[in-house]
Amino acid sequence: MTGGSTTGDDGSKTKGTGVHESRQPWPLWEVFVRSSRGLSHVHAGSLHAPDADMAVRNARDLYTRRNEGVSLWVVPSSAIISSDPDAKGQYFESAQGKDYRHATYYTKSEGVKHL
């Protein structure tokens, strides 16, 4: 979405000013939305915006359709640290083979009610 023409129907062009050469793409933002009856913010998607204020406004257009009663969070994508997909084994399978970690492993003692 960068580098496109910004000229309208007046036919004017910007050439050789060096502006386009120095132009940086807008940074990427992650958008989290809490819908009007939702309990938590849910990741809705991402967008490009020049700054946080514009990111919130763009998120409203793109992800909430301007419904009332919603809350929006925007976070620069660069601020998010994710877990390493290759380390899935160590990270997420820790409970496997460790039945003693689960309450269901234990048999219920006789005479204990309401458990």
Place this chain on the structure above:
Amino acid sequence: MRPEDIAVSGLKPSDEVGQYALRLGDDALILAQRLSWWISRAPELEEDVALGNIGLDQLGHARSFLTYAGHAWDKTEDDLAYFRREPEFRSAHLFEQPNGDFACTIARQLVASHFQHELYSRLVDSADETLGAIAAKAVKEVDYHKDHSVQWLLRLGQGTEESRRRMIDGVKLTWPYVEELFEDDDLTTALAEQGVAVLPSELRESFDAAIAAAFEQADLTVPTDPGASGGGRRGHHSEHLGFLLAEMQVLAREYPGASW
């Protein structure tokens, strides 16, 4: 108030109230048509969506005003939008001005949204309940349009050397069309006395104050150039409206009554 609700309400405004609703509807309709040009052409995807949304909001307001106006003369919103000739349109010159570049569109939008916001926020108290209801729905949307254009005035005004130059040019091109928006005439004076219409001249002071605040923040100067001749409310338009109408109306006129 949605156009569908107005259509079934059967409320019949007087000829004068119809003429007034027609002006407000025409402003919004012509601006919607101008903004729709940007779809697929805006500088960024996000901005494409934003301008499209603003255009659709304006089209919604136009439909409500035109449906209500049409009831005065047993005409539909489509009759009024697609089967009137240029001298029958009552929009101010600002709204028919070409899009120019993005900064020029933002400058036009800045003036349009501030004017509409001042107008609608007072029209909610109109003695005419339908006009008040349309304004109450519209003012919330226009509040967003105002914010959008101010945000871009700030960013373009304080962006690169080139963006600042374009913002200044856009403002300069737009400003001759500000004056007309605040001119009173027989219709608005008569209707304002009945508490139905808002007197345009009464909006000027708060419009100027809001615009001055935005320009100061963007470190830009509000132009003081004299206003253009105007005449849109009497059906005298600039050279741009005829072309806009030819494009907007061609399908409806080629296939009258067509639906899809």
